[in-house]
Amino acid sequence: TFYFDQIRRLMPDIRKATLAYNVFHEVGHHVQNLRVGDPIETTKRLGVPMGLVVIALELQADCIAGMLANIAHRVRPLFDKGDKENIMTSAESLGDDMVAMKLHGTFDPLLMTHGTGAMRRTAVSLGLGLVTLKQVPPVEWFVKYALQATKTEPADWRRWQDVSPR
Numbered sequence: 001t002f003y004f005d006q007i008r009r010l011m012p013d014i015r016k017a018t019l020a021y022n023v024f025h026e027v028g029h030h031v032q033n034l035r036v037g038d039p040i041e042t043t044k045r046l047g048v049p050m051g052l053v054v055i056a057l058e059l060q061a062d063c064i065a066g067m068l069a070n071i072a073h074r075v076r077p078l079f080d081k082g083d084k085e086n087i088m089t090s091a092e093s094l095g096d097d098m099v100a101m102k103l104h105g106t107f108d109p110l111l112m113t114h115g116t117g118a119m120r121r122t123a124v125s126l127g128l129g130l131v132t133l134k135q136v137p138p139v140e141w142f143v144k145y146a147l148q149a150t151k152t153e154p155a156d157w158r159r160w161q162d163v164s165p166r
Contacts, residue, residue: 010093010102017083018090020072021065021124028064032057036139048143051112056142058114059123062091063136066127074131084128091124092117109150119149 008014036042036057043053069087072078092098095117100107114120123142130136147153 010099014090015080015083015086017069017079018087020078021069021087021090024065024068024072025061027068028061029057031064031133032061032139035133036060042139046140046143051110052143052146053139055112055115055119055146056139059119059142059146060136060139062115062120062123063127063130063142064133066124067130067133067136068127070128071131087128088121088124092121095120109152112150115146116149119146122149 039050039053039057042057043050046053066087069078094114096112096114097107097109098117100111109116115123122145127136
């Protein structure tokens, strides 16, 4: 409930579909734990800093959340007019850049843990068009996407090698 209190404080006009997206995001992490396994092993396997894997896992969870919202809507109509846009706007507003600017007035991309607003919006948008887990890109894809989107190199991330996942 603390999490939802935070969400409501950041977005007072939040809609039910957006709250559902947030629940689906957390379910996405559970799916990852079953499919991807230990983030430390993923870091070693990919040969990239933990910080990049953490962001990739968050973006993949956003994508899974979008997919689950899409599936839920197909089973029982969940969305009202504008809800899909509201979900993407919600994900965007929870991006590290948006939260940091709102709270501190500054943003350092190398301190991200969840991705920028634009990255999160893209991941959710991708998921909203999927209907099976097999369609969700692997963590490796999200690592490459994070590097591309931030215009950084893996070496730039070495300083937060020790960041703990989630």
